[in-house]
Amino acid sequence: MAETSAGRPDATDYLIASKECEIQILEQLLRMGQLVVCISHLVHVLQRERGASNMYLGSRGERFGPELQAIRRDSDRQREQFHQALAALNLRQNTVQAGSRLLNRIGYAVHILSDMDRLRDEVGRQAIPAEAATRVYTELVQGLLAVVFEAADAAxxxxxxxxxxxxxxxxxxxxxxxxxxxxxxxxxxxxxxxxxxxxxxxxxxxxxxxxxxxxxxxxxxxxxxxxxxxxxxxxxxxxxxxxxxxxxxxxxxxxxxxxxxxxxxxxxxxxxxxxxxxxxxxxxxxxxxxxxxxxxxxSLAQHCSVIDLLPRFQQGQDDAFVVFCSAEGGLAGSDGYHGLSPQLGRSLIELLQSQSRRLQQMQDELNNARTALEERKVVERAKGLLMTHRRLSEEEAHKLLRRTSMEQGRRQLDVARELIALAEMWT
Amino acid sequence: MAETSAGRPDATDYLIASKECEIQILEQLLRMGQLVVCISHLVHVLQRERGASNMYLGSRGERFGPELQAIRRDSDRQREQFHQALAALNLRQNTVQAGSRLLNRIGYAVHILSDMDRLRDEVGRQAIPAEAATRVYTELVQGLLAVVFEAADAAxxxxxxxxxxxxxxxxxxxxxxxxxxxxxxxxxxxxxxxxxxxxxxxxxxxxxxxxxxxxxxxxxxxxxxxxxxxxxxxxxxxxxxxxxxxxxxxxxxxxxxxxxxxxxxxxxxxxxxxxxxxxxxxxxxxxxxxxxxxxxxxSLAQHCSVIDLLPRFQQGQDDAFVVFCSAEGGLAGSDGYHGLSPQLGRSLIELLQSQSRRLQQMQDELNNARTALEERKVVERAKGLLMTHRRLSEEEAHKLLRRTSMEQGRRQLDVARELIALAEMWT
The missing domain is CATH 1.20.120 (Four Helix Bundle (Hemerythrin (Met), subunit A))
Structure with missing residues (x-):
C-alpha cells in the first residue's frame, strides 16, 4: 500500500479513529454524568432554600432565619461543586462536542445562578414578595433541569x-x-x-x-x-x-x-x-x-491487535484484493475467483461491518429513548409559538396551554401538536 | 461579578461558545459538502469505468481497450481529489465531530479504493469474470454512497x-x-x-x-x-x-x-x-x-457587540437581578418589584432565549429531513438481521427481502419493519 507509506490514512486508521471517537464521547459522557449528579444535589438544596425563604418571608422574618442560613451554606457548597463539574467538562474547549443547545442551556443556568447573592440579599431584607422569590428559585431549578434534559437528548x-x-x-x-x-x-x-x-x-x-x-x-x-x-x-x-x-x-x-x-x-x-x-x-x-x-x-485494544496482524500477512502476498471480494459475501466462491487468504482477508472488513452494524443498532435504540423526550419538546415548542405570536410570557403561555387542555379534557401533548400544526395559519 | 473576574466562565461565555459551536459545525459541513461533491464526480467516473470494464471483458479484450485506459486516467484524477477532500476534513483530528459512523463508512470506502489497482490488473489480464468485476465496482460505489448518506444524516x-x-x-x-x-x-x-x-x-x-x-x-x-x-x-x-x-x-x-x-x-x-x-x-x-x-x-459579531455593551451599564448598577427577573416574563411588573434597567437587562436573556428557540426549531426541521433517510435505515437493518440470523450474504439478504416484498405485493419498508419487529422471536 504505497498510499499508506506516503502518510495518507488508510482504512485501518479510520476504523481506529471511529473507535476513538466512541471513546472520547464516552469520556465526555462520564464527565457529563458527574455534572448531572451535581445538578441533582444542587436542585435538591435549592428546593429547600426556596421553601425556607418562602416560610421566612411568610412569617415576616420571625421564623426559619437560622435554618435558612444553614441551608444557604449547604447551597453554596453544592453550587461550588456544580461549577467545578462544569470546569471539568471544559466546555469552551470542547464546544463542538458539547453542542450548541447544551451550551445555551448552561449559559442560561449559569446566568441565573450568578445572581443568587442578590436574591438572597432581597430575601434577607424582606424586600421581595414571597411569591416573587419562589418564582425566581423555580426558574433557576427549571434552568438546571433543562441542562439535564439536553444532556439526555445529546447522549x-x-x-x-x-x-x-x-x-x-x-x-x-x-x-x-x-x-x-x-x-x-x-x-x-x-x-x-x-x-x-x-x-x-x-x-x-x-x-x-x-x-x-x-x-x-x-x-x-x-x-x-x-x-x-x-x-x-x-x-x-x-x-x-x-x-x-x-x-x-x-x-x-x-x-x-x-x-x-x-x-x-x-x-x-x-x-x-x-x-x-x-x-x-x-x-x-x-x-x-x-x-x-x-x-x-x-474493544479498541482488540481492534488494534487484530489490525497489527494484517500487514505481516499482506507483505508480498496477494490477499488484499480478497479482503474486499469477501466483503460482498460469497463472491470469491460463487464466481470461481479465489484469493490466497480469505480467513485473514475477512477480518478487517468484518471489523468494519460489525462496528457499522453495532453503531446502527445503537442509533435505533437511541431513537427509542429519545421519543420519551419528544412530548416535552412539543409542549415547549407550542409554548414558544404562543409567546411569539400572542406576545405572552412563558408563564402565561403555560397557563393557557394547561387551561385549554383541561377544558377540552385532552392531553397537553395533543393540544400542543395541534397548535404547532395550525401555527402557519396565524402568521 | 466576582466569579467572572476569578476566571470562571459566565453566561456570556456560554452564549458565545454556543454560537462558535454552530460556526465550527458549519465550517466542517462546508468541507463535508466539498467531499460529497468529490464523491459525486468519483462515482460518476467509476460508473463509466465499470461499464467499460464490463464491455472490455465481455468482448474478450477486443473492444473498449483504449477507452478504458482514458477512463482510468480520469478515474485516478477523481480519486486523488477525493483523497485531498478527505485530507482537508482532517478527520483524524476532528474525530468526535465526524462521528463514529461516518468514520466507519469512510474507512470502508477507502479500504475498497485502495485495491483499485489490483482489480484493474485482473481486468487487464482478463483474469476475472465480467460479473465479478461489475460487482466489485458496485460495492465500491455503494461504499461511497454510504459516506454521502452518513453525511446527510449527520448534518x-x-x-x-x-x-x-x-x-x-x-x-x-x-x-x-x-x-x-x-x-x-x-x-x-x-x-x-x-x-x-x-x-x-x-x-x-x-x-x-x-x-x-x-x-x-x-x-x-x-x-x-x-x-x-x-x-x-x-x-x-x-x-x-x-x-x-x-x-x-x-x-x-x-x-x-x-x-x-x-x-x-x-x-x-x-x-x-x-x-x-x-x-x-x-x-x-x-x-x-x-x-x-x-x-x-x-450573528456572532452582533452577539458580541450587544454583550460588549452590558458590563459598562452593570458597573455600580443594580440591574443584573433584573436581567433574570425579566426572564420570567412580567415578574418585575406584576409583583411590584422594579429593577433599574429592564430594557437592558432583557437583552442577554433574550439573546439566550431567541438562540434557544432557533436551535429547537432547527432540530424540528432536521427531524423532518431525517425521516426520509429512515426507510433506507430500516431496510438495511432488516438485511443485517437476515445476514446474522440466517447466515446470508448481503446480496442474498437483499434478494430475499426483494422477493418477499414482490411476492406479497407490499413495500420493502413494510416487510423490513415486520422482520425487525419479529426478530426477537428468532433468537
Whole structure:
C-alpha cells in the first residue's frame, strides 16, 4: 500500500479513529454524568432554600432565619461543586462536542445562578414578595433541569441515554412535588382553600405522576426498587390526607393555620426520601459510564491487535484484493475467483461491518429513548409559538396551554401538536 | 461579578461558545459538502469505468481497450481529489465531530479504493469474470454512497441536511440507472431475454423512481428545473423503447446483438445528462454552506457587540437581578418589584432565549429531513438481521427481502419493519 507509506490514512486508521471517537464521547459522557449528579444535589438544596425563604418571608422574618442560613451554606457548597463539574467538562474547549443547545442551556443556568447573592440579599431584607422569590428559585431549578434534559437528548449511548431520560423525569417529578409543597403551604398559610388551589394541586399531582411513569419506563432495577420502597413510606399517609383536604376545599373552607407547618414538614420529608432514588440513579450512572468506557477501551485494544496482524500477512502476498471480494459475501466462491487468504482477508472488513452494524443498532435504540423526550419538546415548542405570536410570557403561555387542555379534557401533548400544526395559519 | 473576574466562565461565555459551536459545525459541513461533491464526480467516473470494464471483458479484450485506459486516467484524477477532500476534513483530528459512523463508512470506502489497482490488473489480464468485476465496482460505489448518506444524516443544519438528502437520493437513483445499464447490456449481449431479466429491469426502474421521488421532496428549485429538463431529453425515447424490449422479453426472445452496443450508448448518454443535476446540486450546496457560515459569523459579531455593551451599564448598577427577573416574563411588573434597567437587562436573556428557540426549531426541521433517510435505515437493518440470523450474504439478504416484498405485493419498508419487529422471536 504505497498510499499508506506516503502518510495518507488508510482504512485501518479510520476504523481506529471511529473507535476513538466512541471513546472520547464516552469520556465526555462520564464527565457529563458527574455534572448531572451535581445538578441533582444542587436542585435538591435549592428546593429547600426556596421553601425556607418562602416560610421566612411568610412569617415576616420571625421564623426559619437560622435554618435558612444553614441551608444557604449547604447551597453554596453544592453550587461550588456544580461549577467545578462544569470546569471539568471544559466546555469552551470542547464546544463542538458539547453542542450548541447544551451550551445555551448552561449559559442560561449559569446566568441565573450568578445572581443568587442578590436574591438572597432581597430575601434577607424582606424586600421581595414571597411569591416573587419562589418564582425566581423555580426558574433557576427549571434552568438546571433543562441542562439535564439536553444532556439526555445529546447522549449517544442508548443505555446512558435511557438512564438520563429516567433521571430527568424523576428530577422533574420531584420538582413538581416541590412546587406542590409551595402551593399547599401558601394555601394553608392563607387559611383559605378554593377551586384555584384545588385545581393547581390536582394538576401538579398529575404532572408528577406522568413524570414518574416515564421514569418507570427507563429506570434500572436497583433504582426502581428504591422508588417502590419510597412509595410504601408511611409518611405518605399524612401527605395523602392533607392533599385530600386541599383538593376538596372550597372558598368557604377555613384551614387550621398550623396545618401549613405540618404540610411543609411532611412534604419536605417526602422530598428528602425521594432524593434516595436520585442518589441510586446517580450511582448507577457512574457505574454505567465507567463500564462502557472501559469496554470501549478494551474493544479498541482488540481492534488494534487484530489490525497489527494484517500487514505481516499482506507483505508480498496477494490477499488484499480478497479482503474486499469477501466483503460482498460469497463472491470469491460463487464466481470461481479465489484469493490466497480469505480467513485473514475477512477480518478487517468484518471489523468494519460489525462496528457499522453495532453503531446502527445503537442509533435505533437511541431513537427509542429519545421519543420519551419528544412530548416535552412539543409542549415547549407550542409554548414558544404562543409567546411569539400572542406576545405572552412563558408563564402565561403555560397557563393557557394547561387551561385549554383541561377544558377540552385532552392531553397537553395533543393540544400542543395541534397548535404547532395550525401555527402557519396565524402568521 | 466576582466569579467572572476569578476566571470562571459566565453566561456570556456560554452564549458565545454556543454560537462558535454552530460556526465550527458549519465550517466542517462546508468541507463535508466539498467531499460529497468529490464523491459525486468519483462515482460518476467509476460508473463509466465499470461499464467499460464490463464491455472490455465481455468482448474478450477486443473492444473498449483504449477507452478504458482514458477512463482510468480520469478515474485516478477523481480519486486523488477525493483523497485531498478527505485530507482537508482532517478527520483524524476532528474525530468526535465526524462521528463514529461516518468514520466507519469512510474507512470502508477507502479500504475498497485502495485495491483499485489490483482489480484493474485482473481486468487487464482478463483474469476475472465480467460479473465479478461489475460487482466489485458496485460495492465500491455503494461504499461511497454510504459516506454521502452518513453525511446527510449527520448534518445538523436543516437546509443543508435537506439538500444532502436530495443529493444522496439522486446519486442513488443514478446508480440504479447504472446498474440497469449493466443488466440490460448483459441481457442484450447474451442475445436472450426472459423473466429474470425482465423482473430485474422492472425492479431497478422502480427503485430509480422511488429515489427520484424522495429527491423531488427535498431538492432546490434550480436543480429541480435541470432535472425536469433532463426528463424531457429526446434520448429518453430510445431508452424507453429498449426498456420495453427488455421488460416484455421471455425465454424464447432472441435479441439482435447490436442492440447491446446501442443500449449501452443511450444509457450512458442518459447517465451523463443526469450528472448535470448533480453539478447543479453541488453548486447549490456550496452556496448554501458558505451563506450559512457567513450568516453565523455575522450573528456572532452582533452577539458580541450587544454583550460588549452590558458590563459598562452593570458597573455600580443594580440591574443584573433584573436581567433574570425579566426572564420570567412580567415578574418585575406584576409583583411590584422594579429593577433599574429592564430594557437592558432583557437583552442577554433574550439573546439566550431567541438562540434557544432557533436551535429547537432547527432540530424540528432536521427531524423532518431525517425521516426520509429512515426507510433506507430500516431496510438495511432488516438485511443485517437476515445476514446474522440466517447466515446470508448481503446480496442474498437483499434478494430475499426483494422477493418477499414482490411476492406479497407490499413495500420493502413494510416487510423490513415486520422482520425487525419479529426478530426477537428468532433468537
Amino acid at each position: 449517544v449511548d442508548p443505555d446512558i441515554a435511557r438512564l438520563l431520560v429516567a433521571m430527568f423525569h424523576f428530577m422533574q417529578g420531584k420538582e413538581f412535588t416541590g412546587q406542590e409543597r409551595a402551593a399547599g403551604a401558601a394555601a394553608f398559610a392563607s387559611g383559605q382553600g378554593g377551586g384555584e388551589v384545588s385545581l393547581r394541586i390536582q394538576h401538579l399531582i398529575e404532572a408528577e405522576e406522568r413524570c414518574f411513569e416515564v421514569f418507570a419506563g427507563f429506570v434500572d432495577p436497583a433504582s426502581w426498587a428504591v422508588w417502590r420502597q419510597c412509595q410504601q413510606d408511611t409518611g405518605l399517609i399524612e401527605v395523602e390526607r392533607l392533599r385530600r383536604l386541599l383538593c376538596t376545599s372550597n372558598e368557604r373552607t377555613a384551614f387550621d393555620p398550623r396545618l401549613g407547618q405540618r404540610w411543609f414538614e411532611v412534604m419536605s420529608g417526602r422530598i428528602d426520601t425521594m432524593q434516595q432514588v436520585e442518589l441510586c440513579l446517580a450511582a448507577r450512572l457512574e457505574v454505567l459510564c465507567s463500564g462502557k468506557l472501559s469496554a470501549a477501551r478494551d | 445538523v443544519d436543516p437546509d443543508i441536511a435537506r439538500l444532502l438528502v436530495a443529493m444522496f437520493h439522486f446519486m442513488q437513483g443514478k446508480e440504479f440507472t447504472g446498474q440497469e445499464r449493466a443488466a440490460g447490456a448483459a441481457a442484450f449481449a447474451s442475445g436472450q431475454g426472459g423473466g429474470e431479466v425482465s423482473l430485474r429491469i422492472q425492479h431497478l426502474i422502480e427503485a430509480e423512481e422511488r429515489c427520484f421521488e424522495v429527491f423531488a421532496g427535498f431538492v432546490d428549485p434550480a436543480s429541480w428545473a435541470v432535472w425536469r429538463q433532463c426528463q424531457q431529453d429526446t434520448g429518453l425515447i430510445e431508452v424507453e423503447r429498449l426498456r420495453r424490449l427488455l421488460c416484455t422479453s421471455n425465454e424464447r426472445t432472441a435479441f439482435d446483438p447490436r442492440l447491446g452496443q446501442r443500449w449501452f450508448e443511450v444509457m450512458s448518454g442518459r447517465i451523463d445528462t443526469m450528472q448535470q443535476v448533480e453539478l447543479c446540486l453541488a453548486a447549490r450546496l456550496e452556496v448554501l454552506c458558505s451563506g450559512k457560515l457567513s450568516a453565523a459569523r455575522d
